[in-house]
Amino acid sequence: MKTLFRTLTALFIPLLLLVACNRDVAVTGISLSQASIELTQNQTFQLIATVQPSDATNREVSWQSSNTTVATVSDDGLVEAHSVGQATIIAITRDGDKTATCAVIVRPAGVTGVVLSQRTAQLGGNETLALTATVIPENATNQNVTWRSTSPSVATVNNNGLVTTTMAGGEVMIIVTTEDGQVSDTCRITVTIAVEGVVLNYNEANVGLNDDLVLRAEVLPATAANRNVTWQSSNPAVATVNSDGVVRGLTLGTTTITVTTVDGGKTDRSTVTVVVPVANCNNNTPGWGANGLGTVSFISSNTWEFAGLRWSDDVVASNCEKTTININQNSNFAADCRSNPEGGTFFSWCAIARFQDEICPEGWRVPTSAEFLALDLEIGEVGALKLNRYVNDWGARLSGWVRFNGDLMNVGTMAYYWSQTPSGNNNAFALSLTAPGTVNAQFSLIRNAAGSLRCVQDL
Numbered sequence: 001m002k003t004l005f006r007t008l009t010a011l012f013i014p015l016l017l018l019v020a021c022n023r024d025v026a027v028t029g030i031s032l033s034q035a036s037i038e039l040t041q042n043q044t045f046q047l048i049a050t051v052q053p054s055d056a057t058n059r060e061v062s063w064q065s066s067n068t069t070v071a072t073v074s075d076d077g078l079v080e081a082h083s084v085g086q087a088t089i090i091a092i093t094r095d096g097d098k099t100a101t102c103a104v105i106v107r108p109a110g111v112t113g114v115v116l117s118q119r120t121a122q123l124g125g126n127e128t129l130a131l132t133a134t135v136i137p138e139n140a141t142n143q144n145v146t147w148r149s150t151s152p153s154v155a156t157v158n159n160n161g162l163v164t165t166t167m168a169g170g171e172v173m174i175i176v177t178t179e180d181g182q183v184s185d186t187c188r189i190t191v192t193i194a195v196e197g198v199v200l201n202y203n204e205a206n207v208g209l210n211d212d213l214v215l216r217a218e219v220l221p222a223t224a225a226n227r228n229v230t231w232q233s234s235n236p237a238v239a240t241v242n243s244d245g246v247v248r249g250l251t252l253g254t255t256t257i258t259v260t261t262v263d264g265g266k267t268d269r270s271t272v273t274v275v276v277p278v279a280n281c282n283n284n285t286p287g288w289g290a291n292g293l294g295t296v297s298f299i300s301s302n303t304w305e306f307a308g309l310r311w312s313d314d315v316v317a318s319n320c321e322k323t324t325i326n327i328n329q330n331s332n333f334a335a336d337c338r339s340n341p342e343g344g345t346f347f348s349w350c351a352i353a354r355f356q357d358e359i360c361p362e363g364w365r366v367p368t369s370a371e372f373l374a375l376d377l378e379i380g381e382v383g384a385l386k387l388n389r390y391v392n393d394w395g396a397r398l399s400g401w402v403r404f405n406g407d408l409m410n411v412g413t414m415a416y417y418w419s420q421t422p423s424g425n426n427n428a429f430a431l432s433l434t435a436p437g438t439v440n441a442q443f444s445l446i447r448n449a450a451g452s453l454r455c456v457q458d459l
Contacts, residue, residue, distance in 0.1 A: 294319025
């Protein structure tokens with residue numbers, strides 16, 4: 001009997017143990033690694049679910065989001081934030097439907113910086129450049145930026161970062177600024193204007209033998225960065241030209257002066273003829289032709305006595321109905337005078353030099369610069385008081401003056417009265433009157449201007 005019992009015991013105990021091992025362990029609960037989290041848009045977070053007990057037979061878990069617009073969750077618990085708001089992430093066990101939750105708050109992603117596609121640029125005039133701005137971090141909620149140019153006269157920028165340069169040239173900073181956080185980045189742009197052409201002040205000109213003619217080169221546009229030019233004479237035996245455009249007449253004849261821009265090699269030319277100088281002016285053809293001045297007279301019979309002299313009113317020449325006065329630096333005239341709307345006549349100084357014996361009526365002559373100095377000393381006063389004495393006591397007319405191209409300038413505020421005294425190769429002394437109170441009795445005026453004239457008699 002004992003033997004039989006032992007045998008049955010040996011058979012049933014393992015069977016009981018086998019049955020016990022094959023019995024399922026039920027899930028009693030579940031927990032999450034975080035009860036709440038805060039994320040920014042497009043940020044992710046891995047939740048970890050722990051099923052209890054640790055030896056539970058079925059440990060499978062499913063995931064849900066209470067608001068998938070705000071945040072979603074993957075099958076393995078990866079939470080991804082989408083928009084600002086709140087959501088609850090729920091983990092559910094397959095065995096027993098046990099649950100655990102995590103509260104998710106999604107906040108806006110703040111801006112920490114902004115970077116431009118380039119920080120420097122070299123552009124020409126009327127060119128464009130598209131700049132792009134990258135807001136940092138990439139998931140920042142507010143991606144809005146504003147654009148600004150520090151010098152719109154040099155370059156402008158639109159709301160999309162498109163830069164457009166002008167023909168002004170220079171440097172400009174393009175600044176982009178984020179709406180969120182007000183952080184900025186800049187691009188320094190240098191606008192270099194290329195030379196488009198060059199123009200000389202004279203196409204044709206005369207220069208006196210052993211005298212100088214100044215040619216001036218206007219580089220176009222005026223804002224061109226490199227305005228350097230070189231000069232060349234086609235016949236240096238007739239006339240030379242230096243690096244400043246000063247032509248020196250050496251022998252009678254004709255040469256072509258060429259100016260060339262360093263930037264772009266643009267050129268212009270002037271035909272220069274070396275002539276024998278006449279009456280201190282390098283031109284042998286009077287502007288009036290055979291009829292000369294015509295009849296010269298005074299605008300009125302009024303006279304003024306100062307500094308031992310009788311001074312006339314302004315001179316009028318009857319053969320001076322020109323509306324323009326085209327006088328170059330060395331008097332290559334198309335006309336030597338222009339009618340004055342205020343009643344007198346504007347003369348070039350070379351006309352005065354050429355017709356000195358007949359430009360004043362008989363018994364009168366052109367004053368010298370020394371006689372203007374003596375007049376000014378007797379006028380006395382300073383500033384506006386001096387100018388008022390010239391106007392009231394000497395009868396000065398502020399009728400303006402004429403530029404070489406015929407433009408009438410400063411009517412009512414200024415006047416030049418020529419003397420017969422030259423001042424250097426290209427100037428002559430004149431009395432200068434400028435409102436409200438500037439007087440210069442020995443002003444060195446360029447000969448290609450046209451001013452007024454008064455004559456004198458000795459008392």
